[in-house]
Amino acid sequence: xxxxxxxxxxxxxxxxxxxxxxxxxxxxxxxxxxxxxxxxxxxxxxxxxxxxxxxxxxxxxxxxxxxxxxxxxxxxxxxxxxxxxxxxxxxxxxxxxxxxxxxxxxxxxxxxxxxxxxxxxxxxxxxxxxxxxxxxxxxxxxxxxxxxxxxxxxxxxxxxxxxxxxxxxxxxxxxxxxxxxxxxxxxxxxxxxxxxxxxxxxxxxxxxxxxxxxxxxxxxxxxxxxxxxxxxxxxxxxxxxxxxxxxxxxxxxxxxxxxxxxxxxxxxxxxxxxxxxxxxxxxxxxxxxxxxxxxxxxxxxxxxxxxxxxxxxxxxxxxxxxxxxxxxxxxxxxxxxxxxxxxxxxxxxxxxxxxxxxxxxxxxxxxxxxxxxxxxxxxxxxxxxxxxxxxxxxxxxxxxxxxxxxxxxxxxxxxxxxxxxxxxxxxxxxxxxxxxxxxxxxxxxxxxxxxxxxxxxxxxxxxxxxxxxxxxxxxxxxxxxxxxxxxxxxxxxxxxxxxxxxxxxxxxxxxxxxxxxxxxxxxxxxxxxxxxxxxx
Numbered sequence: 259x260x261x262x263x264x265x266x267x268x269x270x271x272x273x274x275x276x277x278x279x280x281x282x283x284x285x286x287x288x289x290x291x292x293x294x295x296x297x298x299x300x301x302x303x304x305x306x307x308x309x310x311x312x313x314x315x316x317x318x319x320x321x322x323x324x325x326x327x328x329x330x331x332x333x334x335x336x337x338x339x340x341x342x343x344x345x346x347x348x349x350x351x352x353x354x355x356x357x358x359x360x361x362x363x364x365x366x367x368x369x370x371x372x373x374x375x376x377x378x379x380x381x382x383x384x385x386x387x388x389x390x391x392x393x394x395x396x397x398x399x400x401x402x403x404x405x406x407x408x409x410x411x412x413x414x415x416x417x418x419x420x421x422x423x424x425x426x427x428x429x430x431x432x433x434x435x436x437x438x439x440x441x442x443x444x445x446x447x448x449x450x451x452x453x454x455x456x457x458x459x460x461x462x463x464x465x466x467x468x469x470x471x472x473x474x475x476x477x478x479x480x481x482x483x484x485x486x487x488x489x490x491x492x493x494x495x496x497x498x499x500x501x502x503x504x505x506x507x508x509x510x511x512x513x514x515x516x517x518x519x520x521x522x523x524x525x526x527x528x529x530x531x532x533x534x535x536x537x538x539x540x541x542x543x544x545x546x547x548x549x550x551x552x553x554x555x556x557x558x559x560x561x562x563x564x565x566x567x568x569x570x571x572x573x574x575x576x577x578x579x580x581x582x583x584x585x586x587x588x589x590x591x592x593x594x595x596x597x598x599x600x601x602x603x604x605x606x607x608x609x610x611x612x613x614x615x616x617x618x619x620x621x622x623x624x625x626x627x628x629x630x631x632x633x634x635x636x637x638x639x640x641x642x643x644x645x646x647x648x649x650x651x652x653x654x655x656x657x658x659x660x661x662x663x664x665x666x667x668x669x670x671x672x673x674x675x676x677x678x679x680x681x682x683x684x685x686x687x688x689x690x691x692x693x694x695x696x697x698x699x700x701x702x703x704x705x706x707x708x709x710x711x712x713x714x715x716x717x718x719x720x721x722x723x724x725x726x727x728x729x730x731x732x733x734x735x736x737x738x739x740x741x742x743x744x745x746x747x748x749x750x751x752x753x754x755x756x757x758x759x760x761x762x763x764x765x766x767x768x769x770x771x772x773x774x775x776x777x778x779x780x781x782x783x784x785x786x787x788x789x790x791x792x793x794x
Contacts, residue, residue, distance in 0.1 A: 277793075284794040287637065287745035294747040297776030298620055300324030304774075305603050305616050307589045307632060308624035309333070310341035311565055311759045312739075314572045315767035316622050316752045317581055318492065323771050327581040328616060332588035332608055337569035340626050341759065343650045343727035345676040345687040347666060348561040348761055349507060350486060350529065356478055357463055357736040358471035365463070368444045441709055443674035445702070447693035458793045459644050462735030465792045474736065477785045481738075484780065485765030492764060498571035501681035502563035507666040508539055509555040510546070516670060517552040524555050531557045545663045545714065562666050564680045565760045584616070589632040592621060592749060599748050603632070620774065621749040626732040629753040638745055642791045643754050645730040647691040649702050651710065653717075653724035655684035661716040673709070684717050686710050698728040731757050735791060741766045741773065742788040750774065751788060 298304070304320055306313050309331035321327045333339065450456040466474075493502065511517035521533035532555070539554040540546045573583065586608045593602035593615060602615040623629045627645045630638060656662035662684055667677040675688040688706055691699070703726055710717065718724055734740060734754040739762060742751050752770050755762050769786060772779045784790055 281794060284638075284745065285789070288743070288789050288794075291745050291747040292743050295743055296747070298323075298325060298774045301326065302619040303328065303617065304620040304622060305330060305618040306622045306624060307331075307603070308626065308629075308753075309336040309569070309573075309583065309585070310339060310624065310626065311337065311569055311763045312626070312752050312755055312767075313622075313624035314569050314576070315492075315763040316624060316770055317576055318496075318572060319767040319771040320622070320774065321576060321579050321581050323775060325620075325774075327576070328584065328618070329576075329581060330584045330587055330589055330603070330605055330616070332586070334585050335570075336573045336583075337566040340729045340731055341565050341569055342729060343652055343685065343687075343725070344565055344648070344729065344757070344760055345650065346562050346564055346678045346680050346685065346760065347507070347668075347676060348486060348489070348502075348563055349557060350482060350559050356471075356474050356738065357466040358474065359467060360471075362464065362467040369446060441673060441705060443672065443689060445689065445691040445693070445699075447691075447695065450692065450694065453694075455640055456644065458640070459642055459735050461793050462642050462791050466736045466790075474738070474785060477782060478738070481762055481765055481781060484768075485762050488764040488768050496571065496575045498568055498575065500564045500567035500571055501683075502561060502568075504559065504561040505665055505679070507557040507560035507668065508534075508543055509557070509668045509670060510539070510549075511552045511554065511670050512673075513671065514552045517554075520555055521553065530559045531555055543663060543665050543667065544659045545661060545717075546667075547660065560666060562678045562680060563760075564683075589625070592632055592636050592746065594636060594746070598746070600636075600746055619748065621746075622752050622770065623744075623749065624752045626753060627730050629732070629751060633744065633746075633749070636746060636749075640794075641740070641751075641754070641788075642735045642793070643732045643740075644692060644735075645694060646733040646756065647689065647693055647698070647728060647730050648687060648757065649689045649691075649698070649706055650685055650687040650727045650729075651703075651706060651724050652680075652683050652685040652727070653721070654719040655679060655682055656716050656719050658716070662714065663717070675706075675709070677714075686714075686717075703728075731755075731759075733757075736785075738785050739766050740788055741769050741786040742783075743773070744788065 301324065303326040306317050306320075306327060306329045309329050313329060313331070314336060317327050317329050492498075509520070511520065517533070524531040524533055534542070534554050534556050536546075536549075536551055536553060539551075539556075540549075542556070577583065584605065587605040588608055589603050590606050590613070591604040592600045593604055595601040600618065600621050602617045603621060604613055604615050606613045621632075623632060625631065627643060629643065630641045633639075662679075663677045664679055666679070669675045669677075673688070674690075675686060678685045678687070686706065688709075689702055691702065732754050733756040737756055738754070739756075739759075740751045740754040743749070744751055750770065750773065752766060755766070765781065766786065769779050769781055769783075771777075773783075788794070
């Protein structure tokens with residue numbers, strides 16, 4: 259037994275020493291590359307890896323600054339992965355779960371219940387808040403199937419069957435009770451507990467949650483305000499059509515305490531958000547008439563828009579401005595010159611397997627959860643980013659306002675579901691699933707379908723034509739993106755936006771532009787730099 263303890267201690271000591279040496283080398287490399295960074299000049303060539311919202315907003319800003327821009331993506335069109343079917347929300351004051359003592363406690367409770375089981379205390383409130391004298395289960399309900407025409411993240415077709423509600427009203431209530439009680443928003447892959455990379459990410463989260471939380475929250479407010487201002491400029495200039503409307507938002511609160519807390523915060527903030535009674539919320543959104551809840555917060559300046567449509571419009575606009583696109587190719591390697599700078603990108607055709615090199619003066623990596631892959635051979639084998647998977651269902655909306663929401667709704671605990679009306683489409687989005695698995699969990703989509711079928715059974719015009727989506731959102735340890743020079747002086751990151759890429763990319767792309775041209779930024783660079791993380 260003593261021998262085993264000695265061996266274990268030796269292994270742990272060796273690993274710890276290796277990590278200390280690695281951290282020292284990475285810090286030194288980041289400082290050296292920052293010192294060696296040379297601002298870009300108009301006419302130089304930049305290759306942007308990734309054609310989602312982060313990559314396209316970067317392409318827009320850098321092309322506007324006079325650079326020759328080439329965008330590379332492994333898929334056959336823009337915005338087919340993380341940016342394909344997100345909630346589409348553009349909120350000024352939506353709460354972002356940044357690293358703080360509160361989120362640390364929240365994450366610990368979530369993780370405890372996931373690993374060891376048990377129910378969250380707030381699940382006891384769900385029936386008393388979402389059921390009324392006329393329960394949802396007692397509404398006219400037509401059983402049917404919702405077919406998944408495409409799961410864009412895995413490129414496969416599946417048909418998901420909706421649970422048929424028993425005709426007996428008593429059984430309906432019991433079924434609804436079980437569905438609402440057992441629905442879980444947060445999932446954690448237990449296999450991550452044996453992953454060293456996860457514990458490095460978790461270590462960063464722990465350390466960052468205990469340092470500068472108030473400053474971080476203030477930075478989020480500044481980032482959001484600037485991003486939506488830049489977004490308005492871009493929208494006016496490009497005249498992109500993407501079902502945008504500033505319709506306002508309703509945050510639905512099931513719990514009295516949570517509602518009153520956020521109502522006070524909205525009153526003190528004075529940013530256009532206001533608390534409304536359930537009666538007023540139902541007047542604003544008739545589809546809530548059968549619900550009982552504590553109250554709602556109305557955000558009058560919030561908007562919605564189809565992110566994928568915006569990306570497609572941006573592709574057309576950028577192509578006219580001389581930006582070139584290379585689809586169906588994955589970036590596999592960064593080619594270095596004799597001075598240790600990137601001089602080309604090696605890309606592989608996803609269909610034929612052939613490779614070629616694209617020469618460049620600068621590289622911007624916007625590959626979401628895979629952003630580290632092109633940089634592995636040059637020494638950056640890991641980034642403090644973890645995939646958080648989300649699910650959504652989209653389809654043609656029922657025109658009856660009593661049956662289908664016409665506003666942007668966000669249900670708070672315990673459901674945590676966003677409902678957005680995008681043109682003639684209705685979209686339901688939910689789940690935060692921390693996992694490294696590429697295959698989606700079919701059970702999650704079935705649960706979401708069943709939940710929608712209970713809450714808004716007639717929301718879709720045609721349940722057989724509903725499209726499901728699964729996306730892996732790149733979440734950093736503090737939930738803020740990375741816009742920074744890497745260990746290579748002419749390779750930069752513009753990634754890690756998590757679930758807020760649609761809301762934040764406009765400002766972070768402007769920040770990236772200012773970095774590349776050596777100009778002053780209005781946002782603090784500390785909260786966007788790669789060096790802010792304790793463990794690399």
